[in-house]
Amino acid sequence: MESSRRKTKCCSLHTVTFLLVTLFLVLFGTGFRILGSSMLGSRQAGVGKSGELDGLQAVEPSRMVYGQPKVLTPCRSNVLVLTPWLAPVLWEGTFNTDVLNEQFRLWNATIGLTVFAIRKYMVFLELFLQTAEKYFMVGHRVTYYVFTDLPADVPHVPLREGRRVEVLKVPGALSWQEVSMHRMEMISNFSQQRFLHEVDYLVCMDVDMKFCDHVGVEILSPLFGTLHPGFYGAAREAFTYKRRLQSQAYIPRDEGDFYYAGGFFGGSVVKVLQLTTACHQAMVVDQANGLEAMWHDESHLNRYLLDHKPTKVLSPEYLWDRQKLGWPPVMKKLRFVAVPKGHLDIRGS
Ligand SMILES: CC(=O)N[C@H]1[C@@H](OP(=O)(O)OP(=O)(O)OC[C@H]2O[C@@H](n3ccc(=O)[nH]c3=O)[C@H](O)[C@@H]2O)O[C@H](CO)[C@H](O)[C@@H]1O
Numbered sequence: 001m002e003s004s005r006r007k008t009k010c011c012s013l014h015t016v017t018f019l020l021v022t023l024f025l026v027l028f029g030t031g032f033r034i035l036g037s038s039m040l041g042s043r044q045a046g047v048g049k050s051g052e053l054d055g056l057q058a059v060e061p062s063r064m065v066y067g068q069p070k071v072l073t074p075c076r077s078n079v080l081v082l083t084p085w086l087a088p089v090l091w092e093g094t095f096n097t098d099v100l101n102e103q104f105r106l107w108n109a110t111i112g113l114t115v116f117a118i119r120k121y122m123v124f125l126e127l128f129l130q131t132a133e134k135y136f137m138v139g140h141r142v143t144y145y146v147f148t149d150l151p152a153d154v155p156h157v158p159l160r161e162g163r164r165v166e167v168l169k170v171p172g173a174l175s176w177q178e179v180s181m182h183r184m185e186m187i188s189n190f191s192q193q194r195f196l197h198e199v200d201y202l203v204c205m206d207v208d209m210k211f212c213d214h215v216g217v218e219i220l221s222p223l224f225g226t227l228h229p230g231f232y233g234a235a236r237e238a239f240t241y242k243r244r245l246q247s248q249a250y251i252p253r254d255e256g257d258f259y260y261a262g263g264f265f266g267g268s269v270v271k272v273l274q275l276t277t278a279c280h281q282a283m284v285v286d287q288a289n290g291l292e293a294m295w296h297d298e299s300h301l302n303r304y305l306l307d308h309k310p311t312k313v314l315s316p317e318y319l320w321d322r323q324k325l326g327w328p329p330v331m332k333k334l335r336f337v338a339v340p341k342g343h344l345d346i347r348g349s
């Protein structure tokens with residue numbers, strides 16, 4: 001009797017000890033993991049505190065745990081993930097945001113975003129900036145370059161740390177086609193004067209849009225374009241390229257890789273400077289010859305990106321129109337979508 005009670009006592013003592021040890025290990029383990037992940041940046045960037053070794057400093061190797069890329073299991077089987085010139089095509093499921101963020105944070109790159117809000121298009125700017133603060137390059141340094149004829153009307157949107165708005169005053173008395181086309185000229189001029197000295201990358205976007213999901217450093221590359229949502233499944237003959245032989249934007253029917261959208265392109269400042277300068281010059285030549293491409297700047301962008309292959313191509317997840325196109329299952333995320341606009345109303349002066 002006595003021995004069985006002692007046995008029970010002994011057992012419960014063991015159980016308590018076991019539980020305490022387990023609790024200690026779990027807490028210690030979790031604490032260590034939290035500490036480890038929060039220290040990842042500093043460990044990668046520098047040296048451990050106790051890392052003095054005979055006057056030499058020992059650098060702890062960085063450690064990051066994430067799912068293994070599987071050689072025999074393609075990340076997406078129903079979409080093109082690589083162009084014939086080996087540029088990645090960005091779709092949800094093809095990249096790991098944590099890995100990319102870690103790489104870019106070490107480098108501390110600054111991203112410039114150019115957006116035009118001229119005349120009535122100012123109405124789109126507040127939602128654009130608010131949603132950009134939620135989804136665009138979160139955790140990185142961002143400068144929004146707002147080109148406008150109405151500097152006093154630029155909304156004051158609360159910004160995260162390391163982010164700012166720069167207002168650039170430009171003339172406003174242009175038709176909407178002219179505004180759209182003059183963007184190339186203005187981005188080119190400001191790239192030379194300022195952007196080259198202020199930011200590492202430029203991302204150029206339409207303003208009549210809002211962010212709905214993550215758009216991060218995965219897009220950054222020397223030169224990138226975005227698949228137009230209306231043509232990603234179409235044959236090249238159906239693309240609305242400029243088909244007049246005399247135009248600088250001319251593309252024959254048996255040429256063309258993709259139809260890129262005018263509303264989202266970018267790259268390093270040098271590459272964007274080259275692109276916008278070339279497109280602007282091509283438009284000047286066309287104008288002198290009495291030609292205006294049907295899709296204006298977009299036609300010239302397409303000609304340029306055919307000759308200068310982009311180093312990354314963004315899928316239509318990055319530029320979508322839900323009103324026109326719904327939400328097909330191939331789009332796992334809709335990241336940046338059109339805000340409906342009454343064309344005649346908004347485009348009038
Ligand atoms: C999503 C997309 O790929 N859009 C392209 C498409 O039409 P969109 O119909 O999207 O062109 P749009 O009316 O949005 O004009 C392009 C952009 O120019 C700016 N703007 C325009 C007029 C104005 O009065 N004030 C002003 O600020 C504004 O930033 C606007 O977002 O084709 C255009 C050329 O025809 C451009 O290539 C656009 O980038």
Ligand SMILES: [Mn+2]
Binds near residue numbers: 207208263
């Ligand atoms: Mn637009």
